Amino acid sequence: xxxxxxxxxxxxxxxxxxxxxxxxxxxxxxxxxxxxxxxxxxxxxxxxxxxxxxxxxxxxxxxxxxxxxxxxxxxxxxxxxxxxxxxxxxxxxxxxxxxxxxxxxxxxxxxxxxxxxxxxxxxxxxxxxxxxxxxxxxxxxxxxxxxxxxxxxxxxxxxxxxxxxxxxxxxxxxxxxxxxxxxxxxxxxxxxxxxxxxxxxxxxxxxxxxxxxxxxxxxxxxxxxxxxxxxxxxxxxxxxxxxxxxxxxxxxxxxxxxxxxxxxxxxxxxxxxxxxxxxxxxxxxxxxxxxxxxxxxxxxxxxxxxxxxxxxxxxxxxxxxxxxxx
Amino acid sequence: xxxxxxxxxxxxxxxxxxxxxxxxxxxxxxxxxxxxxxxxxxxxxxxxxxxxxxxxxxxxxxxxxxxxxxxxxxxxxxxxxxxxxxxxxxxxxxxxxxxxxxxxxxxxxxxxxxxxxxxxxxxxxxxxxxxxxxxxxxxxxxxxxxxxxxxxxxxxxxxxxxxxxxxxxxxxxxxxxxxxxxxxxxxxxxxxxxxxxxxxxxxxxxxxxxxxxxxxxxxxxxxxxxxxxxxxxxxxxxxxxxxxxxxxxxxxxxxxxxxxxxxxxxxxxxxxxxxxxxxxxxxxxxxxxxxxxxxxxxxxxxxxxxxxxxxxxxxxxxxxxxxxxxxxxxxxxxxxxxxxxxxxxxxxxxxxxxxxxxxxxxxxxxxxxxxxxxxxxxxxxxxxxxxxxxxxxxxxxxxxxxxxxxxxxxxxxxxxxxxxxxxxxxxxxxxxxxxxxxxxxxxxxxxxxxxxxxxxxxxxxxxxxxxxxxxxxxxx
Numbered sequence: 134x135x136x137x138x139x140x141x142x143x144x145x146x147x148x149x150x151x152x153x154x155x156x157x158x159x160x161x162x163x164x165x166x167x168x169x170x171x172x173x174x175x176x177x178x179x180x181x182x183x184x185x186x187x188x189x190x191x192x193x194x195x196x197x198x199x200x201x202x203x204x205x206x207x208x209x210x211x212x213x214x215x216x217x218x219x220x221x222x223x224x225x226x227x228x229x230x231x232x233x234x235x236x237x238x239x240x241x242x243x244x245x246x247x248x249x250x251x252x253x254x255x256x257x258x259x260x261x262x263x264x265x266x267x268x269x270x271x272x273x274x275x276x277x278x279x280x281x282x283x284x285x286x287x288x289x290x291x292x293x294x295x296x297x298x299x300x301x302x303x304x305x306x307x308x309x310x311x312x313x314x315x316x317x318x319x320x321x322x323x324x325x326x327x328x329x330x331x332x333x334x335x336x337x338x339x340x341x342x343x344x345x346x347x348x349x350x351x352x353x354x355x356x357x358x359x360x361x362x363x364x365x366x367x368x369x370x371x372x373x374x375x376x377x378x379x380x381x382x383x384x385x386x387x388x389x390x391x392x393x394x395x396x397x398x399x400x401x402x403x404x405x406x407x408x409x410x411x412x413x414x415x416x417x418x419x420x421x422x423x424x425x426x427x428x429x430x431x432x433x434x435x436x437x438x439x440x441x442x443x444x445x446x447x448x449x450x451x452x453x454x455x456x457x458x459x
Numbered sequence: 460x461x462x463x464x465x466x467x468x469x470x471x472x473x474x475x476x477x478x479x480x481x482x483x484x485x486x487x488x489x490x491x492x493x494x495x496x497x498x499x500x501x502x503x504x505x506x507x508x509x510x511x512x513x514x515x516x517x518x519x520x521x522x523x524x525x526x527x528x529x530x531x532x533x534x535x536x537x538x539x540x541x542x543x544x545x546x547x548x549x550x551x552x553x554x555x556x557x558x559x560x561x562x563x564x565x566x567x568x569x570x571x572x573x574x575x576x577x578x579x580x581x582x583x584x585x586x587x588x589x590x591x592x593x594x595x596x597x598x599x600x601x602x603x604x605x606x607x608x609x610x611x612x613x614x615x616x617x618x619x620x621x622x623x624x625x626x627x628x629x630x631x632x633x634x635x636x637x638x639x640x641x642x643x644x645x646x647x648x649x650x651x652x653x654x655x656x657x658x659x660x661x662x663x664x665x666x667x668x669x670x671x672x673x674x675x676x677x678x679x680x681x682x683x684x685x686x687x688x689x690x691x692x693x694x695x696x697x698x699x700x701x702x703x704x705x706x707x708x709x710x711x712x713x714x715x716x717x718x719x720x721x722x723x724x725x726x727x728x729x730x731x732x733x734x735x736x737x738x739x740x741x742x743x744x745x746x747x748x749x750x751x752x753x754x755x756x757x758x759x760x761x762x763x764x765x766x767x768x769x770x771x772x773x774x775x776x777x778x779x780x781x782x783x784x785x786x787x788x789x790x791x792x793x794x795x796x797x798x799x800x801x802x803x804x805x806x807x808x809x810x811x812x813x814x815x816x817x818x819x820x821x822x823x824x825x826x827x828x829x830x831x832x833x834x835x836x837x838x839x840x841x842x843x844x845x846x847x848x849x850x851x852x853x854x855x856x857x858x859x860x861x862x863x864x865x866x867x868x869x870x871x872x873x874x875x876x877x878x879x880x881x882x883x884x885x886x887x888x889x890x891x892x893x894x895x896x897x898x899x900x901x902x903x904x905x906x907x908x909x910x911x912x913x914x915x916x917x918x919x920x921x922x923x924x925x926x927x928x929x930x931x932x933x934x935x
Contacts (some may be wrong), residue, residue: 169826206568206586209591291757293752293753293771294771308753312754313914314754318756398699400699401905401910402699403907403914415903419899419903420897420900423568
């Protein structure tokens with residue numbers, strides 16, 4: 134072992150019997166490090182992490198701070214209004230409409246993507262040449278920016294010249310007005326989300342499937358368990374934590390959706406697809422009521438945070454159960 | 460020697476964090492919130508003295524923010540003339556219209572001078588003017604040392620110049636106060652129609668709104684059987700955007716003598732739910748349902764214009780330029796078969812028309828104001844605008860002299876009815892909206908309400924709701 138350059142933990146106490154090599158100290162003796170430096174070292178080690186955390190939290194804190202004012206383009210020197218922005222928001226019917234649309238969108242998109250994604254993963258898990266090709270093709274939608282995907286779908290869903298109605302014409306559905314009705318616009322937006330993000334769920338689920346231990350399945354096969362029994366009692370419980378991870382990511386992301394809906398419907402018709410992010414964007418950027426716009430974002434953050442807390446807690450429990458099952 | 464324990468360390472860190480946290484608080488008391496008017500009473504124009512000289516800012520570079528548009532294409536094509544004349548280099552960024560105003564708004568609100576000059580609409584003066592983001596160009600225009608003698612302010616159509624003038628005060632009309640931008644290219648909202656389908660079906664342009672409604676429905680029914688597959692009657696904008704309200708809708712609304720807001724007790728009161736306005740809105744929505752585009756709620760001017768060019772729409776009630784770009788030779792399947800008409804008159808014969816004015820403005824925070832002003836006067840000057848009108852597609856002249864120019868008239872005669880329509884409506888074309896800072900909120904909500912009426916909701920209920928929502932927002 135090389136000679137230490139600093140005293141180790143638990144070494145010298147009292148008046149400092151150690152010296153340092155070279156210089157004025159006794160040759161060969163360990164370095165003498167002042168006690169305050171030793172005490173400071175653990176804290177210095179966390180400084181980068183602290184700076185990083187500060188870098189993340191500072192804009193957030195600043196945003197939070199701005200919500201306490203009535204800052205807008207027409208009022209660059211704002212007054213302190215306390216929680217008035219939040220109260221204004223919750224008193225608006227528009228906010229509750231947006232909250233409902235946001236929830237419907239997030240729940241709908243996440244549910245469909247989870248079911249489809251797990252289904253696709255189960256199909257791809259059977260190793261075949263086609264499966265290996267499809268695995269690679271599957272991730273293509275993920276490589277397309279959501280806003281581009283939405284514009285692409287907007288063109289395809291155009292009732293008179295879009296390819297979707299053209300293909301549906303032979304079965305008498307060529308006149309569907311995809312985004313012209315409130316329900317149609319919401320469902321069309323969810324459909325685009327599903328198209329873009331189902332591969333994400335499928336990939337996570339597939340990775341989960343491939344990491345499951347073989348022995349329980351072999352034992353079930355020896356016992357003559359059927360496919361449905363094996364799926365319900367073994368595959369699903371053990372895969373559940375992976376599925377939940379996908380659900381958490383997708384649900385959080387769907388609550389914060391902006392690009393797909395804005396590119397597809399701009400929030401219309403009427404207010405039918407104005408989710409909270411779009412409302413915040415309109416307030417802050419289009420109408421330049423900055424404090425109100427940021428307040429919308431803080432409310433959305435709180436919703437996302439609470440939802441993630443609940444889901445993560447559920448995930449922890451599911452992981453424990455899956456460990457027991459395997 | 461003192462030991463630094465955890466508590467003490469956290470204390471120090473806490474103090475540092477508090478100091479950091481105080482920064483925005485302190486800055487909020489000063490200029491931390493960004494905006495703030497730069498006008499301290501005087502104008503940078505006052506610093507320009509002596510004889511006028513195009514080379515005054517030689518060697519400078521200015522940055523321009525431009526919207527992707529045939530007008531800006533013509534400007535970019537002629538930039539070398541400006542640089543040769545002044546020795547000023549122009550760098551520019553071009554953005555499509557969907558993102559353009561967001562980019563401009565964010566940039567101006569940041570308080571930086573990323574762009575010295577930019578394109579804007581006259582409505583934007585109501586939003587960008589009050590926070591002090593726009594340079595008042597009045598002092599520059601009045602300063603003979605800064606402005607060329609032949610720039611000729613009197614040559615502008617007065618209604619266009621007035622569109623960019625505002626006092627920035629609540630409740631005051633346009634045409635007073637500072638000149639916050641210069642008219643550069645404009646668009647009047649009229650009807651363009653496909654002459655081929657009109658001839659085949661024996662139609663003449665509608666002279667009243669009821670005729671237009673009936674004609675749009677008739678075309679949608681009969682045109683596909685007459686060899687115009689998938690053709691519908693009239694294209695108008697329908698997306699959930701302020702831009703849906705200002706062209707055809709606001710023009711026809713104004714021709715009915717209707718207002719967006721009326722002044723009552725010192726406050727603006729929304730007038731979109733006036734019984735006549737409700738009736739008009741219902742009819743407009745019915746016109747679209749029976750004779751408009753499928754998927755209307757996503758229609759911007761791009762779709763409207765391309766449908767006219769693709770022979771999908773028999774009529775377009777929108778900016779004349781949106782139809783012109785489809786009408787020019789070789790531009791679209793319908794080119795050579797598009798004609799212009801002022802559109803239906805109001806019940807009392809009114810041809811009041813709303814307009815869009817593409818203008819050029821100067822960033823109040825610009826560090827190159829003299830160079831920027833030289834650019835603005837060149838870009839709005841006779842020489843460039845004449846060239847842009849004749850050689851480019853800068854087709855609605857903001858200057859009287861160009862509208863009367865023989866070469867311009869010769870060029871535009873190729874499009875049936877264009878010049879006649881222009882001359883019929885030019886004096887009755889103005890901004891029909893009430894200037895107020897919540898313009899974009901009001902018109903976006905109005906477009907959403909129009910979509911709801913189109914979707915089958917009761918017009919009165921929807922417009923009453925709109926008025927209720929807007930009342931506190933537009934109060935003084």
